[in-house]
Amino acid sequence: VRETCQTYGLSEGEFGELLARVTAAKATAYCPYSKFRVGAVLLTRGGIFVSGANVENASYPVTTCAERVAFAKAITDGHRGFRAVAVATDISPPASPCGMCRQCIREFCDLETPIIMFDGDSNFSVMRLEELLPLSFGPEALGVQSQA
Amino acid sequence: VRETCQTYGLSEGEFGELLARVTAAKATAYCPYSKFRVGAVLLTRGGIFVSGANVENASYPVTTCAERVAFAKAITDGHRGFRAVAVATDISPPASPCGMCRQCIREFCDLETPIIMFDGDSNFSVMRLEELLPLSFGPEALGVQSQA
Amino acid sequence: VRETCQTYGLSEGEFGELLARVTAAKATAYCPYSKFRVGAVLLTRGGIFVSGANVENASYPVTTCAERVAFAKAITDGHRGFRAVAVATDISPPASPCGMCRQCIREFCDLETPIIMFDGDSNFSVMRLEELLPLSFGPEALGVQSQA
Amino acid sequence: VRETCQTYGLSEGEFGELLARVTAAKATAYCPYSKFRVGAVLLTRGGIFVSGANVENASYPVTTCAERVAFAKAITDGHRGFRAVAVATDISPPASPCGMCRQCIREFCDLETPIIMFDGDSNFSVMRLEELLPLSFGPEALGVQSQA
Numbered sequence: 092v093r094e095t096c097q098t099y100g101l102s103e104g105e106f107g108e109l110l111a112r113v114t115a116a117k118a119t120a121y122c123p124y125s126k127f128r129v130g131a132v133l134l135t136r137g138g139i140f141v142s143g144a145n146v147e148n149a150s151y152p153v154t155t156c157a158e159r160v161a162f163a164k165a166i167t168d169g170h171r172g173f174r175a176v177a178v179a180t181d182i183s184p185p186a187s188p189c190g191m192c193r194q195c196i197r198e199f200c201d202l203e204t205p206i207i208m209f210d211g212d213s214n215f216s217v218m219r220l221e222e223l224l225p226l227s228f229g230p231e232a233l234g235v236q237s238q239a
Numbered sequence: 240v241r242e243t244c245q246t247y248g249l250s251e252g253e254f255g256e257l258l259a260r261v262t263a264a265k266a267t268a269y270c271p272y273s274k275f276r277v278g279a280v281l282l283t284r285g286g287i288f289v290s291g292a293n294v295e296n297a298s299y300p301v302t303t304c305a306e307r308v309a310f311a312k313a314i315t316d317g318h319r320g321f322r323a324v325a326v327a328t329d330i331s332p333p334a335s336p337c338g339m340c341r342q343c344i345r346e347f348c349d350l351e352t353p354i355i356m357f358d359g360d361s362n363f364s365v366m367r368l369e370e371l372l373p374l375s376f377g378p379e380a381l382g383v384q385s386q387a
Numbered sequence: 388v389r390e391t392c393q394t395y396g397l398s399e400g401e402f403g404e405l406l407a408r409v410t411a412a413k414a415t416a417y418c419p420y421s422k423f424r425v426g427a428v429l430l431t432r433g434g435i436f437v438s439g440a441n442v443e444n445a446s447y448p449v450t451t452c453a454e455r456v457a458f459a460k461a462i463t464d465g466h467r468g469f470r471a472v473a474v475a476t477d478i479s480p481p482a483s484p485c486g487m488c489r490q491c492i493r494e495f496c497d498l499e500t501p502i503i504m505f506d507g508d509s510n511f512s513v514m515r516l517e518e519l520l521p522l523s524f525g526p527e528a529l530g531v532q533s534q535a
Numbered sequence: 536v537r538e539t540c541q542t543y544g545l546s547e548g549e550f551g552e553l554l555a556r557v558t559a560a561k562a563t564a565y566c567p568y569s570k571f572r573v574g575a576v577l578l579t580r581g582g583i584f585v586s587g588a589n590v591e592n593a594s595y596p597v598t599t600c601a602e603r604v605a606f607a608k609a610i611t612d613g614h615r616g617f618r619a620v621a622v623a624t625d626i627s628p629p630a631s632p633c634g635m636c637r638q639c640i641r642e643f644c645d646l647e648t649p650i651i652m653f654d655g656d657s658n659f660s661v662m663r664l665e666e667l668l669p670l671s672f673g674p675e676a677l678g679v680q681s682q683a
């Protein structure tokens with residue numbers, strides 16, 4: 092953990108807070124269809140933590156994943172700029188954000204932003220956005236300035 | 240307004256609060272692609288107001304509409320049971336929720352739930368969910384109990 | 388059937404063709420997650436039938452419903468103008484298109500377009516688009532001319 | 536081109552066909568909102584080419600991207616197993632598939648599958664699925680066997 096924190100510019104307290112909150116967030120999922128709980132937490136540049144979890148729907152494509160719930164909250168609460176994204180599921184090895192969520196992260200985060208993925212036992216792996224979504228398509232392609 | 244409140248079981252104070260909050264919510268939209276701002280506010284059975292606005296993405300289908308943002312917040316905050324949904328845009332006549340959002344509302348609300356649609360000048364129309372999404376497809380079709 | 392055909396401007400041969408094709412389409416679904424097969428068929432103004440079925444994804448929101456698959460095919464094949472939409476599932480009473488699909492139909496069809504919903508035993512009900520998606524949001528709200 | 540074909544197991548004829556068809560596919564896009572045309576073509580293991588283009592909607596999240604249109608066609612036509620995915624836009628450098636589409640490709644393709652991205656002048660770059668969507672989330676996480 093110490094090394095991870097140094098590499099990605101987080102304090103150990105922040106890392107612990109991300110783990111505690113993402114675990115709690117997972118319990119707020121509404122997933123009667125997949126029964127696959129996902130929690131997500133964002134750490135803003137201002138030091139605020141914003142949580143989300145998956146919210147499914149009988150019409151599967153109407154589902155919103157945990158990461159997109161967290162960004163929806165953060166963005167409409169006025170936050171811009173994020174230092175880290177944490178995601179947690181109950182499986183091992185840790186699940187990564189789906190491609191749709193990587194695209195959502197891309198809209199609002201630097202390519203260097205660390206994405207910390209926890210499994211059900213608090214083991215984790217970390218990748219930067221650029222590593223999870225290389226050669227990405229973003230706002231610039233449509234003439235819109237990035238929010239990162 | 241008085242008659243609307245009586246018909247749909249809202250107090251005039253609650254109606255005023257919905258209008259004030261949905262107007263404020265509209266200003267939190269992130270919509271550089273459509274430039275079409277939408278605000279949404281839910282009133283829970285417990286008397287809590289939960290706001291949302293549209294959060295767009297360079298990949299258009301990754302966009303989350305205002306109504307779904309509000310439900311994502313409310314559901315992951317533990318709220319169940321909603322007395323009203325308010326939506327506001329800048330056009331006239333008032334815009335209605337898109338079909339995708341009607342489906343989201345269906346997952347979490349009674350068919351009698353009023354959906355109040357405001358235009359840019361606070362004029363409004365109201366329809367119940369059942370009127371906006373008749374003969375709807377919902378959780379029961381997949382053997383899941385409704386959350387309404 | 389005869390009465391339905393008269394009301395909605397279809398020949399009995401066309402109706403039979405819709406039923407046969409939508410039943411066949413259902414068998415082409417890729418739905419290992421929901422195990423809920425849906426078929427859809429469109430009848431174009433030019434008399435062409437275009438079929439689709441649901442194509443699901445491990446990330447549930449990446450799923451494309453049967454109706455949207457059929458429209459995606461038809462539109463990219465150059466078809467414009469549709470006389471009927473048929474949908475079939477294995478449950479009874481017949482399932483209706485989800486809200487997201489009603490929105491897709493709205494982009495490309497007249498409000499009078501009949502939507503024929505078959506259950507697993509070829510029983511059916513019919514509603515016009517305007518009945519399934521009243522007071523709808525469409526292209527005009529964004530200054531785009533309808534394709535209907 | 537020759538080297539690309541050798542690396543990714545395509546004949547030069549197949550490569551030329553992919554370019555010709557993806558350019559033609561781009562012209563079938565329905566994109567009055569973004570005005571950003573995208574074409575996609577798949578080459579199946581059986582040697583069949585399947586085309587798609589983006590089909591947008593007034594409700595932006597109801598949009599289906601070109602890649603997902605092509606897979607929806609191919610899968611419901613019974614195809615399984617793909618040797619290459621080609622994508623074309625009008626911008627330079629070539630645009631890559633959005634994250635949502637990478638997730639769709641993941642459901643149906645080997646991680647080694649080449650994704651060929653053309654700009655408006657037929658310049659291109661190529662990446663394997665594993666390079667565009669590393670450490671991906673897929674069917675196995677939900678106990679479903681991959682279709683690749």
Ligand SMILES: [Zn+2]
Binds near residue numbers: 156192446
């Ligand atoms: Zn996701």
Ligand SMILES: [Zn+2]
Binds near residue numbers: 304306336339
């Ligand atoms: Zn919507």
Ligand SMILES: [Zn+2]
Binds near residue numbers: 452453454485487488
């Ligand atoms: Zn649908």
Ligand SMILES: [Zn+2]
Binds near residue numbers: 600635
């Ligand atoms: Zn895409």
